[in-house]
Amino acid sequence: MNVSTSPKFKENVHGALRDESLQRALGRLKTGFRDKRLAAINNLPEFEALRDQACDIKNHTLENLDHYLLKFEENVKANGGHVHWCADAAEARETVLRICRDKDAKSVLKGKSMISEEIGLNDFLEKEDLKVVETDLGEYIIQLRHEPPSHIIAPAIHVHKEQVADSFRETHKGRDPNRSLAEPRELLDEAREVMREHFFAADIGITGANFLIAETGTSVIVTNEGNGDLTQTLSRVHIAIASLEKVVPTLEDASSILRVLARSATGQEMSSYTTFSTGPRREDDLDGPQEYHVILLDNGRSNMLGTEFQDMLRCIRCAACMNHCPVYGAVGGHAYGWVYPGPMGSVLTPSLIGVDEAGHLPNASTFCGKCEEVCPMRIPLPKMMRHWREREFEKHLSPASMRFGIKAWAFLASRPRLYRTATGLAAKVMNKMAGGRGRLAKLPLAGGWTQIRDLPAPQGQNGKTFKELWAEKQAQKARGSK
Amino acid sequence: MTSSTPNADISGAGKPRVGLFVTCLVDMFRPTVGFSAVKLLEEAGCEVDVPMDQTCCGQPAFNSGDKASAKKVARPLIDMFADYDYVVAPSGSCAGMIKKHFPELFADEPAMLDQVNALSAKTHELVSFLTDVMKIDAVAASFEGKVTYHDSCSGLRELGVKQQPRKLLNSVQGLEISELSEPESCCGFGGTFCVKYPEISGKMVGEKTDDIKSTGAKTLLAGDMGCLMNMAGKLAREGSDIEVRHVAEVLADMTMEAAPIAGKKGEQAS
Numbered sequence: 132m133n134v135s136t137s138p139k140f141k142e143n144v145h146g147a148l149r150d151e152s153l154q155r156a157l158g159r160l161k162t163g164f165r166d167k168r169l170a171a172i173n174n175l176p177e178f179e180a181l182r183d184q185a186c187d188i189k190n191h192t193l194e195n196l197d198h199y200l201l202k203f204e205e206n207v208k209a210n211g212g213h214v215h216w217c218a219d220a221a222e223a224r225e226t227v228l229r230i231c232r233d234k235d236a237k238s239v240l241k242g243k244s245m246i247s248e249e250i251g252l253n254d255f256l257e258k259e260d261l262k263v264v265e266t267d268l269g270e271y272i273i274q275l276r277h278e279p280p281s282h283i284i285a286p287a288i289h290v291h292k293e294q295v296a297d298s299f300r301e302t303h304k305g306r307d308p309n310r311s312l313a314e315p316r317e318l319l320d321e322a323r324e325v326m327r328e329h330f331f332a333a334d335i336g337i338t339g340a341n342f343l344i345a346e347t348g349t350s351v352i353v354t355n356e357g358n359g360d361l362t363q364t365l366s367r368v369h370i371a372i373a374s375l376e377k378v379v380p381t382l383e384d385a386s387s388i389l390r391v392l393a394r395s396a397t398g399q400e401m402s403s404y405t406t407f408s409t410g411p412r413r414e415d416d417l418d419g420p421q422e423y424h425v426i427l428l429d430n431g432r433s434n435m436l437g438t439e440f441q442d443m444l445r446c447i448r449c450a451a452c453m454n455h456c457p458v459y460g461a462v463g464g465h466a467y468g469w470v471y472p473g474p475m476g477s478v479l480t481p482s483l484i485g486v487d488e489a490g491h492l493p494n495a496s497t498f499c500g501k502c503e504e505v506c507p508m509r510i511p512l513p514k515m516m517r518h519w520r521e522r523e524f525e526k527h528l529s530p531a532s533m534r535f536g537i538k539a540w541a542f543l544a545s546r547p548r549l550y551r552t553a554t555g556l557a558a559k560v561m562n563k564m565a566g567g568r569g570r571l572a573k574l575p576l577a578g579g580w581t582q583i584r585d586l587p588a589p590q591g592q593n594g595k596t597f598k599e600l601w602a603e604k605q606a607q608k609a610r611g612s613k
Numbered sequence: 614m615t616s617s618t619p620n621a622d623i624s625g626a627g628k629p630r631v632g633l634f635v636t637c638l639v640d641m642f643r644p645t646v647g648f649s650a651v652k653l654l655e656e657a658g659c660e661v662d663v664p665m666d667q668t669c670c671g672q673p674a675f676n677s678g679d680k681a682s683a684k685k686v687a688r689p690l691i692d693m694f695a696d697y698d699y700v701v702a703p704s705g706s707c708a709g710m711i712k713k714h715f716p717e718l719f720a721d722e723p724a725m726l727d728q729v730n731a732l733s734a735k736t737h738e739l740v741s742f743l744t745d746v747m748k749i750d751a752v753a754a755s756f757e758g759k760v761t762y763h764d765s766c767s768g769l770r771e772l773g774v775k776q777q778p779r780k781l782l783n784s785v786q787g788l789e790i791s792e793l794s795e796p797e798s799c800c801g802f803g804g805t806f807c808v809k810y811p812e813i814s815g816k817m818v819g820e821k822t823d824d825i826k827s828t829g830a831k832t833l834l835a836g837d838m839g840c841l842m843n844m845a846g847k848l849a850r851e852g853s854d855i856e857v858r859h860v861a862e863v864l865a866d867m868t869m870e871a872a873p874i875a876g877k878k879g880e881q882a883s
Binding site for chain 1: 635637639640641642643644645646647648663665666667668669671673674675676677678679680682683685686689717766767769770771797798799801802803804805806807808809810811812813814815816817818819842843845846847849850871872874875
């Protein structure tokens with residue numbers, strides 16, 4: 132499994148906020164994703180109904196997950212394919228390696244797959260002397276830069292085109308060193324030329340899956356570059372790696388969810404390519420792989436079933452939550468320290484690598500609720516982040532100062548008389564300290580606040596609380612009416 | 614205050630009795646907001662009472678994962694406000710806590726459920742209560758100049774408070790609203806978030822204050838003290854002379870009663 136830097140979240144944040152190049156890149160989220168999503172949704176009056184339908188499909192499937200997974204397996208086998216049930220990342224990696232070894236493979240082509248990131252597949256295969264090439268342009272760029280993705284559908288969103296040109300010049304040897312790589316088109320053309328050679332030479336093609344369809348034994352991927360199609364049809368062997376919750380009962384169900392997926396992700400009605408793979412090449416097929424394998428990965432998902440985190444398994448990885456998240460928008464994906472960033476990552480990551488490791492992530496949210504508002508699968512992300520905070524509190528993982536603060540506050544707030552005295556006193560002390568200026572630039576124990584903003588002092592010259600003033604007024608009234 | 618329909622007898626039995634949930638920040642930092650709420654509610658035809666034993670809604674503990682403490686603080690409110698027709702808070706966040714999260718907090722206590730649901734059903738954020746329940750569509754207030762309005766997240770997304778404050782602000786004499794380019798984006802307050810992750814919070818509130826300044830408004834309004842103190846504190850730190858107020862102060866025509874939140878330009882904070 133990939134090593135996480137989630138425990139160093141605050142340091143990651145510190146660096147990300149000072150990374151000017153990253154900050155410039157994050158500025159593109161609005162026009163690149165948010166505006167387009169909104170336009171697409173405004174064009175589809177039944178979008179809300181489709182969201183409900185998509186949720187229902189996933190909820191039903193999750194309640195009957197064993198049934199649909201077995202059915203999927205049965206149909207894959209009937210089509211001549213193979214299904215490998217893998218409990219964890221190590222088992223999945225070993226299974227992929229075994230297939231590669233059986234086929235005496237030298238090279239592996241990859242379509243974009245977050246699961247392969249989750250299980251750290253590339254590094255593992257490279258250590259086993261296999262040549263691994265990412266075929267999604269964004270993934271290819273970060274592969275050249277030796278970086279993890281910073282976004283689940285736009286893995287290189289943090290990279291500028293000038294940096295891509297630098298990577299290409301460094302890696303693509305034997306080309307004119309003075310060639311122009313200033314325009315996106317030029318970068319794309321060069322990537323295509325280089326990629327084409329890889330496609331024809333590939334032994335194994337590995338893709339992810341957006342859906343697994345139980346009734347047909349089909350895996351489905353959506354791409355905008357067509358790289359997934361080539362990866363799986365030109366290779367001798369196609370391996371689709373997918374986590375358990377990707378299964379849906381029928382083709383019809385997949386098409387229903389597809390209607391919310393691309394709109395939520397990129398604002399497209401459909402992605403440019405939606406590819407259905409059902410088994411290996413048949414006798415009269417013109418192309419297609421000789422073998423078709425599906426790696427069904429659990430890696431912690433089945434532990435989420437039946438818990439307060441089950442709803443998270445509805446996620447279809449559209450990235451709408453991170454595209455709209457102000458925290459993601461401030462710090463980018465790498466700060467989260469593991470494979471899945473943004474709100475969906477803040478819920479999923481603790482489930483997969485442990486809340487003791489990823490404890491910062493569900494805390495680093497204002498609960499503004501924007502993620503839940505835009506999630507096509509209506510996943511209550513803030514609520515689930517709160518559930519993680521509850522688990523942390525129960526396990527005494529939250530900082531001692533915070534625990535003490537909350538307990539002390541609750542002690543006071545459940546004793547009205549004492550609370551009135553204490554708040555009245557505190558208001559007057561702060562007021563005195565502000566000295567008529569109305570605000571405090573420093574306050575003991577409030578460094579987190581005053582580090583970046585002043586603290587407005589309690590109102591007025593005397594710092595009386597509302598309840599004190601209200602009581603005075605009521606007393607005056609009572610005297611007046613006597 | 615004017616109203617499209619007479620509402621003194623909205624409950625059919627005299628004036629509706631409103632228990633004001635003051636909120637801890639208004640109590641300590643901004644009493645004028647409490648008095649503005651009382652004035653607005655009374656002018657709308659309500660009888661207002663302030664239970665003196667109220668403290669906080671429990672949200673800080675709830676959002677910190679300490680459900681036991683949250684319950685300890687929240688539980689007394691259920692009885693305390695049981696006899697009122699309505700519970701009204703000058704905050705979308707605190708009203709949202711009672712309305713949306715109390716039922717969740719007490720979900721494991723079936724015996725409490727009826728009472729909690731009843732409290733939830735009658736709890737409202739102040740401005741939306743005035744417009745949606747009391748059917749007020751205009752106020753008798755004046756405030757000269759251009760203001761901008763920040764939609765606080767809890768009010769907006771948990772309670773649907775969006776058009777209500779704008780509707781009433783548009784009836785204020787002399788007031789002009791200049792909208793933010795991103796009125797619905799979070800200001801970075803987030804309760805304990807702003808002190809747990811000050812750097813992220815700082816980035817968020819910095820973007821918000823840039824947006825505020827670019828509207829050309831001389832006053833920033835919102836309906837939640839947490840967001841207001843965050844934005845006011847940042848504006849003050851940046852040396853801006855934009856004034857910050859709770860929307861209730863403007864609607865109740867009580868802006869003369871108190872200086873804006875935080876200090877004026879040129880005064881060094883202590």
